[in-house]
Amino acid sequence: MNRKLRGRPDFLLLFLTVLLVAFGLVMIFSASSPKAIFTHDNSWHYVLKQGIFAGVGLFLMLIFMNIPYSIWKKAGPGMILFSFLLLVLVLLVGTNINGAKRWFVLGGLNIQPAEFTKLSIIVYLSTLISKKGEEIRSFKKGLLPLLIMVGLIISLIMMQPDFGTVLILAFIAGTIIMIGGVDLRHLFMLGLGLVPMFIYLAISQSYRLKRIHSFLNPFENQSDSGYQLIQSLYALGHGGLTGTGLGRSVQKLFYLPEAHTDFIFAVIGEELGIVGTTLFFIVFFLFFWRGFAAAIQSNDPFGMMLGMGLISMIGIQFLLNLGAATGSLPVTGVPLPFISYGGSSLVLCMASTGILLGISRDNNRRQKEELLHSHHHNRRSTSA
Template sequence: MKLKIRGRPDFSLFFLTLLLVGFGLIMIFSASYPAAFIKHDSPWHYVMKQGVFALTGLFVMLIFMCIPFSVWKKASPILLTFSLVMLVLVLIGGADINGARRWFVLGGFNLQPSEFSKLTVIVYLSAIISRKGERIRNFRNGLLPIILVIGTILLLIMRQPDFGTVLILFFIAVTILWVGDVDLRHMLLLSMALVPMFVYLAVSKSYRLDRISAFLNPLDDLQGSGYQLTQSLYALGNGGLTGTGIGQGVQKLFYLPEAHTDFIFAVVGEELGFVGTFMLFVVFFLFIWRGFITAIRSSDPFGLMLGMGIVMMVFIQFLLNVGSVIGSLPITGVPLPFISYGGSSLILCLASTGILLSISRDNHRRRQENSRNSTK
């Protein structure tokens, strides 16, 4: 029996991923060592934990890279069921941290089910739309069942609450539905119906109103709602053109909250300056570009939607995080992909990249087959 040889992965995408993860570890150490030393008597505490997450995520990425991406289409019902169960269980028995139930605490590590629901939604939408084909343009039998499933997931996540993840899932869903050729009239009506809900969610909690107020007028409450953004802007301003140097930043010394998590980009800006942040932008957009090329080259509609969903997931998280840090968007608590401290986010990003690399292997194999056939 002749074995089916798979193509090689997109090595540009592979090395860009390694570059982002390696840079993230460096910046996490720089941003976290003061807090790690005070809280845990070791400046290496957070970076060592993130190193474990990185090795785990890279291992998962390599496994997923070797699994044909079509497997996920068959596994989508199992993934969806598992994700729904986890989202329910975290509301019942999850740890209450800062007024939110988003995490399971297991052996000193926090597992966040809503992070993995992002990949679940991508796989589920890509699978069901590719199966429905032209039927997806029928609202009652095509789009409505999908809305009910995704709506259930969003409601469970809002109960935690986690507004940032809800926004990300919304943009992911819109992207996949658009690529899947859903009737644009249906999408427009759905979007218009969701606007009042998002407005209500934004103003229904006092801390969200504080974030919007801080976004609009951060200097009005320097010691309150505007404190975090103000300290972030101080860090970026202090960095200037070339920065203070890695490890030499000031704002992470207990001035800037969440310096090694949601606001690590501010530390990058202070210590590496405009040059460093610009180079980080370049690497991210090269990653997104290679992911986009991988997705559109797929001859399988499932592969196309799966790849585009993953690319959108990384892009929108990057946009929301950086926008929050520089004051262009309200603070949402979204981590910077591959860079921010956090195991769930990093493992999710690396697992998703593994699927992208699997799609790129299929693309390369198909090009090789076409090339051989054209020479016969």
């Protein structure tokens, strides 16, 4: 390819991603320092570990944005197979943390295979649907094979158990399948069939039932199931208009559990107030806008589905986390993208953004080619 026609990535999207990651590191240091001092005698413990993953994520993001996104079309089947093997392996030899076997512990770092699986599902579904074309409207030949693979993956993740990731995967799969042109009647019937299953999964385990109960009536069990949400609401209320100031949260002093992971937004709200959280929302809104723009502007069905799947994945995690921290949704244990402590999630989000940047680069290249072609055509017409 002529280097003169090489498209530029969306630099605003790149800048916003780096800004969010940097802000996340600052907030992780603020939210985790009391716990880090108490448990590791080092206030930098958690932010240094997150910094390692941020470096890995940055490396992958820069690599992925500089390779043609079409390469993922060939990688789809291999990625889903690799994810399937990892999910089986983590159930057999993974580390049990708080009653869940979701992680491999390597060199003191926790690796969560389910995070990689999100990317695998997006690539796999986008690849298959783009190849099927109009055949996707057939339930037997189009939709059913996709549902079987997604169902197998979700079943393995439920065995960990990880209900939050199951919800995210179901949303991602539904989004890509709908964009891919499935018969909406099939999707509607599928949705009706899944509702009882999700209700059963939500109430079949006592800890999930407690989360739902604490979501509906948090102040009935202030010292038990409702404690986490109440402390989060206290933090947000304490922040007021301008916040207590960066690093001056009270709730992070062992009042708010998971202050640097699932409930880091509560610390952001307490320290930066309404003004700070509004700016935070604006940055994320701009990020989603540029991500959706990259996906929609692709003239390749695979590129559009891939991009929409990636930005939807980050978006649903953003909404689930904020919903839990504000009491708008039950707690699902989903991290805040780019911000929460958790290396697997951070690497996934940064790598996914790299693919989005690759799609935006291809869009810009195509636009330059069209302009160049139009310019040459006009010159020939003028000469004639």
